[in-house]
Amino acid sequence: MKQKRYLLYSLLLAALIIAALIAIDNSSLKSSMLSTILQKGVIYALLAVSMNLLNGFTGLFSLGQAGFMLLGAYTYAILTIPVEARSAVYQYFDGGLVQFSVPVAVGIIAAGLVAAIFAFLIGLPVLRLKSDYLAIATLGFAEIIRALIQWNTLGPITNGSNILRKFPTFSSILFPFAVSAVSIGLIVLLIRSSYGRAFKAIREDEIAAEAMGINLAKHKMMAFCTSSFFAGVGGAMLAMFQQSVQAKYFTSAMTYEILLIVVIGGIGSVTGSIISSFLFVACSEWWLRFLDAEHYIGNFKVPLLRAGFRMVVFSIVIMVIVLFYRRGIMGTNEFSWQAIERFFKNLFGRKAMIKEREGGGVE
Amino acid sequence: MSNTILRMEDVTMQFGGVVAVNNLSLEVNEGEIVALIGPNGAGKTTAFNCITGVYEPTNGQIFYRDEILVANYPQGKMKKLYAGENAGKYTKVVKRTPDEITRMGIARTFQNIRLFSSLTALENVLISQHLHINSGMFSATLLSQLPFIKSKARKEEEHMYKRAVELLAEVGLEQYKNEVSGSLPYGIQRRLEIARALATNPNLLLLDEPAAGMNPQETRVLTEFIVEIKDRYKLSIFMIEHHMDVVMSISDRIYVLDFGKLIAHGTREEVQNNQRVIDAYLGVAEDA
Amino acid sequence: MHDFFYYIQLLLAGITVGSLYALIAIGYTMVYGILRLINFAHGDIFMAAGFFMIFISATTSIYVSLPIVLILTVILGVAVERVAYRPLREAPRMSVMISAIGVSYLLQNFATYYTGGLARPYPVIPFLTREVTIGSMTVKALTIITPVLTVILVVALVLLINRTKIGMAMRAVAKDQNTARLMGIKINNVISVTFVIGSFLAAVGSILYFSNYEQVTPTAGAMPGLKAFVAAVFGGIGSIPGAVLGAYVIGIVETFIKANNDYAIFSNAFTFALLIIILVFRPHGLFGEKLTEKV
Numbered sequence: 001m002k003q004k005r006y007l008l009y010s011l012l013l014a015a016l017i018i019a020a021l022i023a024i025d026n027s028s029l030k031s032s033m034l035s036t037i038l039q040k041g042v043i044y045a046l047l048a049v050s051m052n053l054l055n056g057f058t059g060l061f062s063l064g065q066a067g068f069m070l071l072g073a074y075t076y077a078i079l080t081i082p083v084e085a086r087s088a089v090y091q092y093f094d095g096g097l098v099q100f101s102v103p104v105a106v107g108i109i110a111a112g113l114v115a116a117i118f119a120f121l122i123g124l125p126v127l128r129l130k131s132d133y134l135a136i137a138t139l140g141f142a143e144i145i146r147a148l149i150q151w152n153t154l155g156p157i158t159n160g161s162n163i164l165r166k167f168p169t170f171s172s173i174l175f176p177f178a179v180s181a182v183s184i185g186l187i188v189l190l191i192r193s194s195y196g197r198a199f200k201a202i203r204e205d206e207i208a209a210e211a212m213g214i215n216l217a218k219h220k221m222m223a224f225c226t227s228s229f230f231a232g233v234g235g236a237m238l239a240m241f242q243q244s245v246q247a248k249y250f251t252s253a254m255t256y257e258i259l260l261i262v263v264i265g266g267i268g269s270v271t272g273s274i275i276s277s278f279l280f281v282a283c284s285e286w287w288l289r290f291l292d293a294e295h296y297i298g299n300f301k302v303p304l305l306r307a308g309f310r311m312v313v314f315s316i317v318i319m320v321i322v323l324f325y326r327r328g329i330m331g332t333n334e335f336s337w338q339a340i341e342r343f344f345k346n347l348f349g350r351k352a353m354i355k356e357r358e359g360g361g362v363e
Numbered sequence: 364m365s366n367t368i369l370r371m372e373d374v375t376m377q378f379g380g381v382v383a384v385n386n387l388s389l390e391v392n393e394g395e396i397v398a399l400i401g402p403n404g405a406g407k408t409t410a411f412n413c414i415t416g417v418y419e420p421t422n423g424q425i426f427y428r429d430e431i432l433v434a435n436y437p438q439g440k441m442k443k444l445y446a447g448e449n450a451g452k453y454t455k456v457v458k459r460t461p462d463e464i465t466r467m468g469i470a471r472t473f474q475n476i477r478l479f480s481s482l483t484a485l486e487n488v489l490i491s492q493h494l495h496i497n498s499g500m501f502s503a504t505l506l507s508q509l510p511f512i513k514s515k516a517r518k519e520e521e522h523m524y525k526r527a528v529e530l531l532a533e534v535g536l537e538q539y540k541n542e543v544s545g546s547l548p549y550g551i552q553r554r555l556e557i558a559r560a561l562a563t564n565p566n567l568l569l570l571d572e573p574a575a576g577m578n579p580q581e582t583r584v585l586t587e588f589i590v591e592i593k594d595r596y597k598l599s600i601f602m603i604e605h606h607m608d609v610v611m612s613i614s615d616r617i618y619v620l621d622f623g624k625l626i627a628h629g630t631r632e633e634v635q636n637n638q639r640v641i642d643a644y645l646g647v648a649e650d651a
Numbered sequence: 652m653h654d655f656f657y658y659i660q661l662l663l664a665g666i667t668v669g670s671l672y673a674l675i676a677i678g679y680t681m682v683y684g685i686l687r688l689i690n691f692a693h694g695d696i697f698m699a700a701g702f703f704m705i706f707i708s709a710t711t712s713i714y715v716s717l718p719i720v721l722i723l724t725v726i727l728g729v730a731v732e733r734v735a736y737r738p739l740r741e742a743p744r745m746s747v748m749i750s751a752i753g754v755s756y757l758l759q760n761f762a763t764y765y766t767g768g769l770a771r772p773y774p775v776i777p778f779l780t781r782e783v784t785i786g787s788m789t790v791k792a793l794t795i796i797t798p799v800l801t802v803i804l805v806v807a808l809v810l811l812i813n814r815t816k817i818g819m820a821m822r823a824v825a826k827d828q829n830t831a832r833l834m835g836i837k838i839n840n841v842i843s844v845t846f847v848i849g850s851f852l853a854a855v856g857s858i859l860y861f862s863n864y865e866q867v868t869p870t871a872g873a874m875p876g877l878k879a880f881v882a883a884v885f886g887g888i889g890s891i892p893g894a895v896l897g898a899y900v901i902g903i904v905e906t907f908i909k910a911n912n913d914y915a916i917f918s919n920a921f922t923f924a925l926l927i928i929i930l931v932f933r934p935h936g937l938f939g940e941k942l943t944e945k946v
Contacts, residue, residue, distance in 0.1 A: 055745075059745075061745050061748065125927065125930075125931040126927070126930070126931075129930055129934060130934075131744055131745065132687070132689050132744065132748065133884070133930050133934060135689070135748065136689065136880065136881075136884070136926065136930075137926065137927055137930050139877075139923075140881070140922075140923030140924075140926045140927055141923065141927065143919060143920060143923050144920045144923050144924060147916050147917055147919060147920035148920070150916055151916055151917070152916070161916075186504065186505075189504045189505065189508050190500070190503075190504040192508060193500075193503040193504050193507060193508065193520070194489070194492075194493045194496050194498075194503055194520065194523065195493070195500050195503050195504070197482075197486060197489055197490050197493065198490060198493045200479065200482060200486070200490075201479050201482075201490045201493075204479035204480060204481060204482060205477050205478075205479060205480075207417065207461075207477065208473065208477035208478070208479065209479075209490070210460070210461040210462050210465075211415060211417075211461050211462075211465060211470070211471055211473075211477075212462075212465060212470075212490055212491045212493075212494065212559065212560075212562075212563055213462045213465040213466050213491065213493065213494025213495075213563050214462055214490070214493060214494065215460065215462045215463075216460075216462070222500055226500075252873075253756075256752050256755075256756055259749065259752065260749075260752075260753065260756070263749055267745075306764075307764070307767070307768075308760065308763045308764030308765075308767070308768065309764055311760035311763065311764065312757070312760050312761050312764045314760070315753065315756050315757035315760045315761070316757065318753050318756065318757075319735065319750070319753045319754065319757060322746070322749055322750045322753050323734075323735065323738055323739070323750065326742065326746055332481070
């Protein structure tokens with residue numbers, strides 16, 4: 001019975017969100033800061049959850065996210081630029097090698113697949129390394145991928161170090177939400193399945209997991225490829241959001257940002273990653289912006305406030321969380337209707353509970 | 364006429380300059396409880412690790428029923444150590460990963476409990492059933508969890524869940540099923556680790572110091588528990604133990620290890636009265 | 652084709668770069684040997700030293716600034732350890748690494764904020780940048796000074812580690828922290844000394860590096876830092892001679908790659924390819940020890 005009630009709650013919530021998004025889309029808010037933040041936030045939410053799957057749930061400390069995002073973004077862009085636009089975009093490469101274009105949906109799925117294929121190839125040698133070495137090896141591969149894409153010889157495909165643009169972008173704010181929601185939903189289902197439990201076992205104790213019959217190489221590869229697939233999808237969406245892509249921006253700094261988002265939300269909590277993504281984007285794009293501008297109180301110029309201060313404050317906040325609130329916002333907990341119901345029961349049911357206890361018999 | 368379920372032949376495990384297990388040969392037959400005892404550092408856990416594939420022995424063969432688990436012949440620098448009759452005896456090199464070995468039917472517990480401590484007792488036992496899963500990643504993710512669809516994957520998931528709950532009840536741990544395993548009392552954790560090993564459906568169970576850290580009362584309960592599970596699940600048991608009361612009360616046969624070498628083997632009485640065993644445990648007097 | 656002297660000059664340039672990577676790599680390998688921590692922030696400490704020099708030499712003479720920069724960098728390094736790593740010593744490894752990444756992030760953002768993000772010119776240090784003629788080649792003095800100074804410092808360090816009491820303490824802590832503590836070694840002091848040495852060498856390295864490159868940006872430390880780390884892994888993490896050797900290999904090969912226009916974009920990628928090859932075929936590096944985990 002509980003299950004049915006919770007399902008109802010979830011459907012209602014989903015309907016509410018969709019309604020709100022449609023409203024934003026059709027109103028003056030369409031190009032507003034709020035819309036930007038919602039779109040960027042939901043894309044980062046997918047990126048954070050996919051990273052969490054690998055780092056938080058399987059315990060594989062990988063820093064290669066930016067590389068897979070880059071592969072996804074470029075795959076999408078390369079495949080979906082309309083044929084007429086190619087000579088303009090690939091101006092230094094005679095219009096480029098790829099002379100067809102695919103629908104958006106195909107482009108996004110291809111983005112994920114290409115990322116997953118690279119993950120498979122990279123994972124073969126790398127996944128058996130110890131955690132610190134895995135981190136550096138994946139970081140290294142991300143850098144190699146970035147260099148490869150910018151290589152002039154591959155220019156006919158990737159446009160070398162030039163910008164890729166003119167590919168299809170979002171027509172409505174619902175699009176990124178839909179893609180993210182489906183992707184995150186799939187990841188959650190995976191985590192809840194027997195394979196997800198196997199991933200958690202690997203995180204808890206590799207040796208015990210192996211002793212209980214879990215093939216480490218196979219399952220680590222599964223987690224790695226799945227996580228990279230969705231990183232690729234996220235990368236494609238990032239490309240659509242920004243409306244242009246250039247390899248040089250997909251540096252390790254981007255991976256660090258996502259890692260920090262995961263840590264803030266709670267390693268091992270999907271809900272935490274989602275919440276923290278929106279918070280992160282809101283703070284860095286919007287709320288803390290005031291820290292970057294010079295402010296005056298009367299004739300007195302407030303010290304410290306100028307361009308770049310926002311990132312400093314932000315970095316300090318992150319350090320505080322890493323040092324003192326290591327479990328992040330949600331720890332390893334997830335959103336549950338049960339917890340919310342209990343919260344409200346406690347709030348309004350106090351009196352009833354006290355009466356019960358006083359009048360109640362021996363336990 | 365009983366069959367041999369486990370056989371070690373001339374197994375040697377060398378780490379750099381240390382020979383942890385030296386030419387060990389032993390057997391466990393179906394339905395037996397065999398104990399491996401010896402002073403600390405004698406190489407007992409190392410022997411377990413060789414059987415379960417955690418270490419690859421420097422030399423020797425290990426058989427599970429008729430299948431080879433591992434077979435190694437001395438290579439490179441090790442060759443000169445084995446000059447003589449054992450040199451180059453095995454021409455095959457067979458290695459299996461621990462998970463393969465578990466899938467063949469051998470399960471184990473660890474000396475220092477290795478539960479999945481932030482997961483619940485139920486999850487621990489559920490994980491041990493993953494090795495038998497038939498659904499691939501896609502079916503397990505999608506089909507088994509979408510509401511209103513009764514698929515094979517879903518049935519499999521439900522079956523695993525039911526089995527896990529049943530198993531916890533069978534070992535008397537059902538009230539802990541939703542407790543985080545790392546926060547359970549020590550004795551319960553040890554029992555849970557055994558339950559988790561049982562969930563892989565083994566034929567041979569390796570117990571590494573199951574009674575470690577227990578008081579006499581707990582030890583008695585554990586001893587009964589071991590016999591109970593052996594009968595109920597039709598197991599053969601090979602255990603490392605320091606608590607002599609456990610060893611002496613239920614072992615069919617005992618092997619004694621000291622400094623990696625087998626120094627005695629036999630029934631309880633034979634081993635109890637063996638002078639070499641007594642010397643190994645108590646030390647030899649300075650002046651003879 | 653290019654003549655012989657062209658290649659000699661490339662080689663010298665490579666040795667110079669290699670020496671600089673070596674000075675940074677030593678810091679990484681020592682810290683990893685003792686704490687099992689990849690100090691992601693080490694490269695940014697190198698960068699900070701560069702900025703210290705720029706700002707301090709604006710107010711006092713070069714010769715006064717030099718020692719001040721060394722001292723400030725050491726203070727920064729020790730402070731980072733105290734604030735960001737010490738509290739997490741009992742925490743899982745991932746947490747400390749995330750903390751290191753956080754520190755790196757903070758240092759870079761602070762540098763961007765403080766300097767406005769633009770590159771700042773590095774002050775000219777006469778005795779380093781003046782030209783010296785050898786045979787038919789003209790090079791900057793620092794092309795000669797750098798390797799010599801590096802070798803001197805490395806030898807001094809190796810002597811310190813092997814012949815002094817503090818060196819022995821460091822080796823003990825690197826081998827087995829708990830036992831070392833039981834033997835009465837003050838772990839915190841040993842760790843602080845490690846960071847002092849690492850930061851000092853990074854500061855020296857930064858003086859030589861930026862005198863060559865003539866400008867400092869907030870992200871100037873990231874790549875050299877990462878490459879120095881790869882050098883340390885290549886040589887065997889925890890081994891100082893190994894780190895130095897690795898640094899020279901990377902420095903020289905990279906310089907030669909950069910000289911070729913077609914492949915210049917891969918100069919950074921070479922380092923990472925080297926890293927992956929060593930991790931796959933010999934993860935403990937050239938001179939490192941193989942570790943087996945006790946089950």
